[in-house]
Amino acid sequence: MTGFRAEIAIENIGRRGDGVAALEGGIVHVPATAPGDRVSVALTETGPGRFRGRLLDLLQAGPDRREAPCRHFAECGGCALQHLTPDAYGAWKLDMLRGLLARNGLDAAVVEPLHRSPPGSRRRAGFTIRRRRDDAIVGFNERHSHRVVDLAACPVVLPEIAALIAPLRAWAETALQAGDRADAHVAVTDSGLDLLVRTGARLGGAGRDALVDLLAREDLARVARAHPKREGAEVLAEARPVRAVHGGVPVALAPGAFAQATADGEAVLTGFVLDAVQGAASAFDLFCGSGAFALPLAKRGCSVFAADIDKAAVANLSAAARQAGLPKLHAEARNLMRRPVPAGELAGAEIVVFDPPRAGAKAQAAEIAASRVPVVVAVSCDPGTFMRDARILVEGGYRLTRLRPVDQFLWSAHLELAARFDFAG
Numbered sequence: 001m002t003g004f005r006a007e008i009a010i011e012n013i014g015r016r017g018d019g020v021a022a023l024e025g026g027i028v029h030v031p032a033t034a035p036g037d038r039v040s041v042a043l044t045e046t047g048p049g050r051f052r053g054r055l056l057d058l059l060q061a062g063p064d065r066r067e068a069p070c071r072h073f074a075e076c077g078g079c080a081l082q083h084l085t086p087d088a089y090g091a092w093k094l095d096m097l098r099g100l101l102a103r104n105g106l107d108a109a110v111v112e113p114l115h116r117s118p119p120g121s122r123r124r125a126g127f128t129i130r131r132r133r134d135d136a137i138v139g140f141n142e143r144h145s146h147r148v149v150d151l152a153a154c155p156v157v158l159p160e161i162a163a164l165i166a167p168l169r170a171w172a173e174t175a176l177q178a179g180d181r182a183d184a185h186v187a188v189t190d191s192g193l194d195l196l197v198r199t200g201a202r203l204g205g206a207g208r209d210a211l212v213d214l215l216a217r218e219d220l221a222r223v224a225r226a227h228p229k230r231e232g233a234e235v236l237a238e239a240r241p242v243r244a245v246h247g248g249v250p251v252a253l254a255p256g257a258f259a260q261a262t263a264d265g266e267a268v269l270t271g272f273v274l275d276a277v278q279g280a281a282s283a284f285d286l287f288c289g290s291g292a293f294a295l296p297l298a299k300r301g302c303s304v305f306a307a308d309i310d311k312a313a314v315a316n317l318s319a320a321a322r323q324a325g326l327p328k329l330h331a332e333a334r335n336l337m338r339r340p341v342p343a344g345e346l347a348g349a350e351i352v353v354f355d356p357p358r359a360g361a362k363a364q365a366a367e368i369a370a371s372r373v374p375v376v377v378a379v380s381c382d383p384g385t386f387m388r389d390a391r392i393l394v395e396g397g398y399r400l401t402r403l404r405p406v407d408q409f410l411w412s413a414h415l416e417l418a419a420r421f422d423f424a425g
């Protein structure tokens with residue numbers, strides 16, 4: 001049926017944020033549509049009975065629809081849900097979460113109100129840069145495509161990140177050759193803007209100098225360059241040391257270091273962890289990054305064993321703990337997917353916090369489940385893998401007692417979660 005057009009009524013919104021409608025016994029996903037919309041679409045078959053619809057005309061708007069605040073919406077793949085009213089948008093995220101909990105036999109009654117990071121608060125972004133024959137473009141990929149949408153603005157990121165789009169484009173026009181590609185990782189840290197450009201293109205002296213010029217002109221804290229196929233990054237210029245501050249403790253950040261997507265989101269997650277810890281004397285912080293949870297825990301006098309695969313983050317965390325006089329914080333570089341901390345080692349602690357990447361932490365969750373540690377906090381940026389890991393804990397005798405959804409991925413279909421599990425025997 002590829003190439004056909006159809007008129008359909010959108011019934012609900014699917015897991016990826018696309019409107020969903022039934023069609024001749026099959027199902028159609030249409031980006032940028034809302035329940036109650038009547039739309040005309042061009043269909044592409046994506047599997048047996050499954051279609052993707054490209055919106056041609058909005059024939060009648062559903063009750064949850066509003067004008068999207070960004071001019072790039074619908075084309076840019078960065079956002080999926082700007083066209084919903086704030087109430088409908090929040091309700092969709094919570095319904096999606098409750099549906100997943102129900103399907104996994106987990107208690108949806110423990111879901112707390114959705115924390116919402118506001119527009120213009122995202123503190124890191126990864127832009128794709130393409131040098132074309134006559135100009136350069138800087139932006140995010142289109143939905144389901146490698147085509148880059150050239151951005152004039154982005155209402156999701158902090159204004160200082162959005163303000164760097166035009167200078168990055170100007171840099172690419174002078175420094176790159178037609179056909180060259182690069183990625184720019186931009187983060188707002190406690191020291192200011194940190195820019196990491198990753199490219200396999202030959203930059204030459206002028207290209208590097210032009211990057212260094214950006215530092216002074218745009219008041220960046222640091223500029224670094226990396227190669228997509230090589231580990232590590234080369235710092236080209238640094239105006240001031242780049243740091244995050246966790247629990248009042250400054251910690252150095254390597255170029256491209258992980259940070260929670262928004263500062264207010266991180267504050268809610270850290271508050272959740274500290275609330276669970278109360279007066280605990282010993283804790284594990286697994287997938288610790290630069291210590292967003294480990295450092296505040298150690299500041300409270302808790303003995304903390306922290307681990308992460310990122311060697312630079314672990315070294316910086318250890319140095320920060322030393323300088324702050326926190327001898328009870330020990331950090332180890334460790335691949336927790338291949339070599340999870342075993343149940344026997346976890347068993348002595350009062351609390352385990354784990355905050356894995358999107359893939360979740362299946363092997364580590366199994367060890368935690370077997371450890372019988374009284375309290376476990378799971379922080380997750382992927383509700384799907386969270387459910388799998390939560391089931392492992394529940395099968396091991398834990399009960400889900402709190403679940404805080406944190407919307408730090410505004411207008412996307414993603415959702416951050418902080419969950420508390422208590423060992424019930």
Ligand SMILES: C[S@@+](CC[C@H](N)C(=O)[O-])C[C@H]1O[C@@H](n2cnc3c(N)ncnc32)[C@H](O)[C@@H]1O
Pocket residue numbers: 258259260287288289290291292293307308309310313334335336337338355356357381
């Ligand atoms: C969502 S971040 C959490 C970081 C930290 N908790 C924070 O809030 O800043 C996930 C972390 O998992 C780490 N990670 C990814 N794969 C890993 C692995 N196989 N073993 C251990 N850590 C891993 C990353 O380096 C990253 O720091």
